[in-house]
Amino acid sequence: MQTITLKIINEVGLHARPAAEFVKAAAQFKSQILVRNLTRPSAAVDAKSILSVLVLGVEKGHEIELTSEGEDEVQAIQSLRALVESDFAGKF
Amino acid sequence: MTDELKGIAAAPGLAKGPALRWDRGPQEVPKFVPANIPAEKGRLLAARRIAIEQLHELTDQVVEQTSAAEAALFEAQAMFLEDAALVSKAEAVIDSGVNAEEAWHQACEFYAVQLESLPDETLRARSADVRDVGQRVIEILTGPKATPALTTQKIIIARDLAPSQTAALDRSKVLAFCTAEGGPTSHTAILAKALGIPAVVGLGESILDVQNEMMLLVNGTTGMVTLNPSSDLLADFDRMFQADNEQRDHDAKFALEPAITTDGHRVEIAANVGNIEDTRLAIEHGAEGVGLLRTEFLFLDRNQPPDEQTQYSAYRTIMELMGDRPVVVRTLDIGGDKDVPYINFGSEANPFLGYRAIRISLDHPEEFKTQVRALIRAGAGHDLRIMFPMIATLGEAKHARELTQEAMAELPFNAALHNHDVQMGIMVEIPSVVSMADQFAKQVDFFSIFTRF
Numbered sequence: 036m037q038t039i040t041l042k043i044i045n046e047v048g049l050h051a052r053p054a055a056e057f058v059k060a061a062a063q064f065k066s067q068i069l070v071r072n073l074t075r076p077s078a079a080v081d082a083k084s085i086l087s088v089l090v091l092g093v094e095k096g097h098e099i100e101l102t103s104e105g106e107d108e109v110q111a112i113q114s115l116r117a118l119v120e121s122d123f124a125g126k127f
Numbered sequence: 128m129t130d131e132l133k134g135i136a137a138a139p140g141l142a143k144g145p146a147l148r149w150d151r152g153p154q155e156v157p158k159f160v161p162a163n164i165p166a167e168k169g170r171l172l173a174a175r176r177i178a179i180e181q182l183h184e185l186t187d188q189v190v191e192q193t194s195a196a197e198a199a200l201f202e203a204q205a206m207f208l209e210d211a212a213l214v215s216k217a218e219a220v221i222d223s224g225v226n227a228e229e230a231w232h233q234a235c236e237f238y239a240v241q242l243e244s245l246p247d248e249t250l251r252a253r254s255a256d257v258r259d260v261g262q263r264v265i266e267i268l269t270g271p272k273a274t275p276a277l278t279t280q281k282i283i284i285a286r287d288l289a290p291s292q293t294a295a296l297d298r299s300k301v302l303a304f305c306t307a308e309g310g311p312t313s314h315t316a317i318l319a320k321a322l323g324i325p326a327v328v329g330l331g332e333s334i335l336d337v338q339n340e341m342m343l344l345v346n347g348t349t350g351m352v353t354l355n356p357s358s359d360l361l362a363d364f365d366r367m368f369q370a371d372n373e374q375r376d377h378d379a380k381f382a383l384e385p386a387i388t389t390d391g392h393r394v395e396i397a398a399n400v401g402n403i404e405d406t407r408l409a410i411e412h413g414a415e416g417v418g419l420l421r422t423e424f425l426f427l428d429r430n431q432p433p434d435e436q437t438q439y440s441a442y443r444t445i446m447e448l449m450g451d452r453p454v455v456v457r458t459l460d461i462g463g464d465k466d467v468p469y470i471n472f473g474s475e476a477n478p479f480l481g482y483r484a485i486r487i488s489l490d491h492p493e494e495f496k497t498q499v500r501a502l503i504r505a506g507a508g509h510d511l512r513i514m515f516p517m518i519a520t521l522g523e524a525k526h527a528r529e530l531t532q533e534a535m536a537e538l539p540f541n542a543a544l545h546n547h548d549v550q551m552g553i554m555v556e557i558p559s560v561v562s563m564a565d566q567f568a569k570q571v572d573f574f575s576i577f578t579r580f
Contacts, residue, residue, distance in 0.1 A: 050249050055206065084212030086238045089253055092245040 036104045037112040040073065041119045042096070049093035058085045060118050066105025068115070073098040082115070129357045132330050134305070136350035137316035140325030141368050142303035143361075145340045147281035149288070149296075156232045157269055160224055168218055171227040174267040179208050181263065200314070203253075204260040213238060228268050235261030259289040277301070282343050284334060288315045298322055303345040305352055307334050319347070321404060327352050382413035397453070406445045416453040419514075419575065420445060422498065426459060432494055435501045442505035453510040455575060456502055457554065458495065458527075460484040460516040484517035489526050499534035506546035514575050518553040518560060524570045527551075 045053050061068045061082040069079040070088065074097035080087035082101065093099060099119075103111040161167040182205040207213065213234050220230035235257050242254035277300040287308040304319050309328035319326035325347030337343070337354060344353040344364050353360060386394045397418035398409035409417065425433045425441055446454060462483025488495040502513060515527040528551055538545045552573035553560070560567055564574070 047249070048247070050247070051203070051253075055203075081212050084210050085206055086210045086257070087212045089250060090238060090241040090245070092247060092250055094247055 064111035134327040134330035138319035138326035438501035446509040496534035
């Protein structure tokens with residue numbers, strides 16, 4: 036199992052397009068991936084579900100915790116971390 | 128008793144008539160204990176598939192008819208329909224011995240209520256999308272709820288109108304829209320403007336107390352709605368309404384006449400347009416040409432740039448609508464406030480003056496040439512002129528010209544298929560261009576002067 040904490044630097048937080056992008060990236064992995072909003076405390080939810088991610092209400096500056104478990108758990112965490120830390124590749 | 132409500136003026140115009148509530152009302156979701164649990168899950172799956180298909184069709188329709196922004200909305204709804212957490216929530220409820228409609232309703236509400244409670248406004252607004260998509264699936268499962276029959280003209284009253292509701296509306300019977308919620312960019316406002324129907328949105332809960340058939344006066348220009356107007360008010364309104372109509376008829380009658388000043392000067396009146404619908408309106412109102420076609424409508428609200436063929440068909444439709452009248456097309460002007468997800472702009476202190484418009488185009492020559500080729504093809508047999516935005520230096524003007532000529536050279540000379548005889552101009556919107564106008568004049572065929580209003 037892999038766990039990391041990330042700070043969201045994206046201007047609009049995890050809404051609409053960034054959330055969709057995040058969910059699509061998570062869906063590429065076989066591992067179970069859970070995400071939790073640490074700033075506005077929430078339960079850990081399925082990172083592959085757009086609605087679950089939206090209801091976390093992640094805004095700019097919030098911290099999220101990512102957990103992955105499964106055969107590709109390391110790649111999954113690395114890939115999502117890169118996406119978030121690159122500010123969604125500057126796409127939004 | 129006469130009462131007045133103030134809302135947000137969403138689409139201009141005056142209307143008088145009886146009210147009709149167009150709310151879905153309290154959702155009546157059928158509830159029963161299903162005989163066969165797997166069959167119930169099968170019903171839900173089938174209904175979701177149909178709903179996804181409907182949304183994809185609606186996406187295509189609105190792309191053609193109205194706007195890419197609306198299309199993105201339907202695409203987002205389709206994504207919700209495939210959400211694993213939502214589906215497994217609904218299936219878990221079915222497993223507990225509940226029918227598909229009720230289970231789906233509960234699952235959607237579970238997320239809608241959570242979204243509603245978030246502090247962020249954009250996220251809160253998604254709750255309406257979840258409910259709309261929920262209702263769509265329930266209607267597929269139960270058969271559509273009888274929509275109020277519109278046999279005579281009415282003023283439609285609703286909490287907020289969702290695209291799936293207005294799609295079924297007989298638009299010739301709608302005098303005006305009044306909604307409790309929504310802002311100037313809500314679906315209702317966008318639709319009403321496109322249809323030329325007056326609309327007032329954001330009227331608050333009070334508008335929902337209006338009963339069917341109550342007489343209303345709607346002023347979509349000021350945002351005022353009058354309930355049960357007194358006879359004096361009605362008479363005033365009739366006078367305004369008549370004057371408004373007369374003015375409109377008068378304007379319409381002379382719209383197609385040439386514009387000549389009292390001292391005999393003829394002035395060419397051309398329109399600024401931003402999509403196909405605008406172009407139709409411009410023709411109706413007597414435009415003698417298009418002075419500025421903004422091409423951003425093809426590029427915004429999508430995840431990748433439109434290909435040459437997509438651009439060609441939109442430009443071609445506009446050129447054909449305009450016939451032999453001149454059309455000045457501005458090449459892509461993104462950046463500044465008009466961001467697109469597929470180009471990395473980086474972050475800037477003042478994006479309006481920074482990396483945008485022609486500077487982006489010159490850095491992405493292939494995309495720029497794709498647009499030029501689409502234009503050269505669409506302009507065959509028409510008076511097409513190409514204009515470059517945000518030119519600051521002679522070098523940029525020269526570079527844009529060269530790239531345009533390169534793109535033209537990629538298409539064979541054939542007047543029936545391609546327009547190789549295109550004027551190239553620049554938008555004058557940066558002070559340096561003004562002070563060097565004489566030198567720019569040698570580089571380009573025309574200037575467009577950028578003014579606000």
